[in-house]
Amino acid sequence: MILSAPALAQAPAADAAAADAAAAEAEQGLGEIVVTATRSAQSIQKVPISMQALGAEKLQERQVKGLSDFAALLPSVSFEGIGPGRNTAFFRGIVPAGGAYASVGYYLDDMPITGTEVPDIHAYDLERVEALSGPQGTLYGAGSLAGTIRLITNKPKLDKFEFGYDVEANKYGKGDFGGQLESYINVPLAPTLAVRAMGYYRRDGGYIDNTPNNGTFNDGSSSTLTLGDNNPNTSYTLDNSDIAKDDYNTIREFGGRFQLLWQPTEGWDITPEITAQKQVARGYFGYDPRVGDLEVHDYDQTKNDDRWYQAALSIHGHIGDWDIVSATGYFKRRTRTLNDYTYYTVTYDGFGPGYESYLQFFDNCTGSGASQQCQMINPTQYYHADTHRNKFTQELRISTPKDWPFDVTVGGFYQRQKNELNTSYAIRGLDTITGYTATGGGDVAGGLIGVPAMYGIAYDEDGNPYFDTGDVINANGNPLGTMILGTQAVKGDAFYYVEQDQLYHDKAIFAEGHYNITPTLKLTGGIRYFWTDYKVRGFAGVAGSAAGVGCTTPLPDDERLTCVNTNPNAADGTGRYKEDGETHKVALDWQFQPDKMVYFNYSTGFRPGGFNRPLRIRSLGKIVNVAPFKSETLTNFEVGVKTTWNNIFRFNAAVYYEKWNNIQYGVVVSGAQGAGMTGNAGKAEVKGIEYDADLRLGKVTISTSGAFNDAKLKGDFCNFALNTETESIAQLSSCTLGEFVEGSSPPTPQVAAANGTRLPRQPRFKGTTSIRYDTDLGDYAAYIQGAALYQTGATQDLNVESNELLGNTKGFVSFDFSGGIKKDGWSVTLFLQNAFDKRGQLTRNTFCSIDFCANSSRTFTIKPQFFGIRFGQKF
Numbered sequence: 001m002i003l004s005a006p007a008l009a010q011a012p013a014a015d016a017a018a019a020d021a022a023a024a025e026a027e028q029g030l031g032e033i034v035v036t037a038t039r040s041a042q043s044i045q046k047v048p049i050s051m052q053a054l055g056a057e058k059l060q061e062r063q064v065k066g067l068s069d070f071a072a073l074l075p076s077v078s079f080e081g082i083g084p085g086r087n088t089a090f091f092r093g094i095v096p097a098g099g100a101y102a103s104v105g106y107y108l109d110d111m112p113i114t115g116t117e118v119p120d121i122h123a124y125d126l127e128r129v130e131a132l133s134g135p136q137g138t139l140y141g142a143g144s145l146a147g148t149i150r151l152i153t154n155k156p157k158l159d160k161f162e163f164g165y166d167v168e169a170n171k172y173g174k175g176d177f178g179g180q181l182e183s184y185i186n187v188p189l190a191p192t193l194a195v196r197a198m199g200y201y202r203r204d205g206g207y208i209d210n211t212p213n214n215g216t217f218n219d220g221s222s223s224t225l226t227l228g229d230n231n232p233n234t235s236y237t238l239d240n241s242d243i244a245k246d247d248y249n250t251i252r253e254f255g256g257r258f259q260l261l262w263q264p265t266e267g268w269d270i271t272p273e274i275t276a277q278k279q280v281a282r283g284y285f286g287y288d289p290r291v292g293d294l295e296v297h298d299y300d301q302t303k304n305d306d307r308w309y310q311a312a313l314s315i316h317g318h319i320g321d322w323d324i325v326s327a328t329g330y331f332k333r334r335t336r337t338l339n340d341y342t343y344y345t346v347t348y349d350g351f352g353p354g355y356e357s358y359l360q361f362f363d364n365c366t367g368s369g370a371s372q373q374c375q376m377i378n379p380t381q382y383y384h385a386d387t388h389r390n391k392f393t394q395e396l397r398i399s400t401p402k403d404w405p406f407d408v409t410v411g412g413f414y415q416r417q418k419n420e421l422n423t424s425y426a427i428r429g430l431d432t433i434t435g436y437t438a439t440g441g442g443d444v445a446g447g448l449i450g451v452p453a454m455y456g457i458a459y460d461e462d463g464n465p466y467f468d469t470g471d472v473i474n475a476n477g478n479p480l481g482t483m484i485l486g487t488q489a490v491k492g493d494a495f496y497y498v499e500q501d502q503l504y505h506d507k508a509i510f511a512e513g514h515y516n517i518t519p520t521l522k523l524t525g526g527i528r529y530f531w532t533d534y535k536v537r538g539f540a541g542v543a544g545s546a547a548g549v550g551c552t553t554p555l556p557d558d559e560r561l562t563c564v565n566t567n568p569n570a571a572d573g574t575g576r577y578k579e580d581g582e583t584h585k586v587a588l589d590w591q592f593q594p595d596k597m598v599y600f601n602y603s604t605g606f607r608p609g610g611f612n613r614p615l616r617i618r619s620l621g622k623i624v625n626v627a628p629f630k631s632e633t634l635t636n637f638e639v640g641v642k643t644t645w646n647n648i649f650r651f652n653a654a655v656y657y658e659k660w661n662n663i664q665y666g667v668v669v670s671g672a673q674g675a676g677m678t679g680n681a682g683k684a685e686v687k688g689i690e691y692d693a694d695l696r697l698g699k700v701t702i703s704t705s706g707a708f709n710d711a712k713l714k715g716d717f718c719n720f721a722l723n724t725e726t727e728s729i730a731q732l733s734s735c736t737l738g739e740f741v742e743g744s745s746p747p748t749p750q751v752a753a754a755n756g757t758r759l760p761r762q763p764r765f766k767g768t769t770s771i772r773y774d775t776d777l778g779d780y781a782a783y784i785q786g787a788a789l790y791q792t793g794a795t796q797d798l799n800v801e802s803n804e805l806l807g808n809t810k811g812f813v814s815f816d817f818s819g820g821i822k823k824d825g826w827s828v829t830l831f832l833q834n835a836f837d838k839r840g841q842l843t844r845n846t847f848c849s850i851d852f853c854a855n856s857s858r859t860f861t862i863k864p865q866f867f868g869i870r871f872g873q874k875f
Helices: 012-028 056-061 067-072 342-349 543-548 800-806 850-856
Strands: 051-055 077-081 087-091 104-108 126-133 147-153 162-172 177-190 193-204 251-262 269-282 303-319 322-340 361-366 373-376 381-399 406-427 435-437 448-452 455-459 465-472 481-485 494-518 521-541 575-593 596-607 615-617 622-626 632-645 649-661 664-668 676-680 683-697 700-714 720-723 728-731 751-753 765-777 780-791 812-823 826-833 841-845 858-861 866-874
Touching: 051 056, 056 126, 067 077, 067 087, 077 841, 087 104, 342 381, 342 850, 521 543, 543 615, 543 622, 676 728, 751 800, 800 850
Parallel strands: 104 147, 448 481, 622 728
Antiparallel strands: 051 126, 077 087, 126 147, 162 177, 162 866, 177 193, 193 251, 251 269, 269 303, 303 322, 322 381, 361 373, 361 435, 373 448, 381 406, 406 494, 435 481, 455 465, 494 521, 521 575, 575 596, 596 632, 615 622, 632 649, 649 683, 664 676, 683 700, 700 765, 720 728, 765 780, 780 812, 812 826, 826 866, 841 858
16 A cells, blocks of 8 residues: 655655655655644654554445445554444544443644534545554544544645546445446646546446335334324324335435645645535435344434535645644534434334323314314324535644754644534424313313314323313313313424534644654654633423423424523533643554664543533423533553565554543433433443554465454442432432332333443454455456455444443355456456345444334345446546
8 A cells, every 4th residue: 555645745856855855765665654643744653552443446446435344454443323423433442322422533724513413524545544543632532532533635746747537336245226426636737736626427227125014013013003092093004115116225416525735935835625515315224124234214314414624724834844734614414304203103102001191183174163173194203304514624833943952842722613403303384273172181081183172181090081171271172072172382393402503613723742862762742732612501301391491392393492401501502612721642662673663652532511401301390400410531541563674574563541530321211201311321442453464475465454342340230310309410429230210101220231241332342354466467457355254243332231222233254356457547346246146234223212113123234236337547
């Protein structure tokens, strides 16, 4: 693998010389891999941290198109999610399940794209992908608790014209056809000015079938809902035949990037660029084994329309002998999401009598007054959201002169991010219904369904509903009517609505320096002081939540934030959290031979805490306070070696021990109607080893990498519960295994996870190996390659009960094959991924809380068999 890094805007002549030298070296053995992980260009063999780099050739050979593809090639990386643009990556088993910040930094060049569910950046015209394992807080800040992934683009060149394109046709084995067209161009406009641009269009055929349910659920039971009562006259049968479709999980995306390089004077580079992408992914990218192989039962549309752009300005120059880098960025993203939410309705239907008001809604009426008769509508829920994210980032770095006996880089960082959330858990037509059945109305003696009620309904001592003639709710209603006039919509057609403005500020100053104690022994130290604050204001809840703070529903459609319940304890209703602190690192590396190094690295990372909004407890009929959650910290101790032998064998390895404190974990508290909060689950530790190796024997290259992670909880994870005396929700101060929280309904175990419980989502072992043979066929250069991906199974949730509901994933091995020829700038490649069509399980997820929706969980796997042909030319 040959990589020539930009060195944060090096001079083009130096770039060209380095590339020629690397190419010559590659003819004889392994090429040098140059990275910028430490904010300066150097060989990966000289960087005293565990990291991997995937070069452009490797990305193309392994058909990498986005996050899930390159994550498969990085042994320490796992991820969870439900499809493109809705995935979150993790390192080394550090898998938070709550909180406001991501645990992994995600960068496009120097600009962070932080947060969970990051965009699926198209991998084309990239120089490399860098994966930095362990805390990277000193240089990369709060979003890099467990590691950092960097996508490094090719930069404009001043000395030559370049143009290239690639055309691909592909197909999933039993699924649909797809393809993509990609192109780039580099044009020198003047001796000191050049532009580079790339663009692409991609269509992926689907491979998941949304099959007709034929009157049954995925477990074979009848799909007829009883609608929250024991009345045989109230029912609704779910039927998805209208939207059933084979290969329904397609992807369509297009985008591009434009960059300009200007050298106004010697030693100064100014590089503005903009990258933009639109991706529309339809359907789930996991399947339900209870339905069939690569099959699901969806009852409503699922779609993610993800569009974003990032504008960046990099300035690199020198004042005297001091090196200066300024990186400015603006990131804007909008996602509009639809998701089937039917199984949430199915769960409520299974609760039995007393839930009519959640399930029985009426419209299409005839008659009027007491004789009015209305028809029941489809009660199933669906999810729709419109989310806006805007982020401004500024970083300034200054490095000491090269002739000093030590080198230090100092810098400052500022980031402002605003998120606007508009999320509806909705029922189609709920905003225009005439009325809904009162609680108990389905089973009250003599009750008329869909007829306006005159009286309220109460329950006797035996729990039987009856008409309370002393409670007249509608004088014009029918004495036997059970329908309450009006709608339970909060806003639009939402039964439950979330409308929030979130504002984040992050500021930091940092320094990292190196000192050569001897010519072969180097000490590295770094520290970062940070200040972060977070504000959130808005509304979340059902119509009763709005009434609890004095708001009339439905809320107006044409205005936002007309009802606020985020923090009733604050005069302006705003929830606030702020924090400051520091993170640091110390590393010692010994270059005991020119091509062999051993190092020790101690580093720390952090992830800020945050505000929890109060939650409405159904049994109390009021909202209760929830304490803020604390910041997470991660401490990493790592010993590693980086060696090259005769330029034909390269072996790198690291052994590490990580201590994770105050794990942030999302909890759905008993009685909170499915609403969640974030708490701190306690402590954990990770012991592991990572390795990568390359061996080149003439025309044969063997590459392998892998990671073993033993990640487990240290101490019992005590559950969170309602304290009825203080009317607040907090973690239990002590807990006993096998005991339940007093008064909880449904019963909540005191211990959510016991000491030694395995951390979720991360396989104990994950690796990949490839064997490549290069040869000449007359005037053609040719290669063939075989590769294997393998990993063990993994748990899926830290909470033991939730994990039992989901079940563990199983280990797997899959094989990929490719081959190609090239001559005079053109190339043809054939590829076959997952050749034997294995269902390699990566993760299992639900769209709503596990307790509610485990019976509709989906299993997300590696791609099924996938094959195609690619033709490309470079000029």
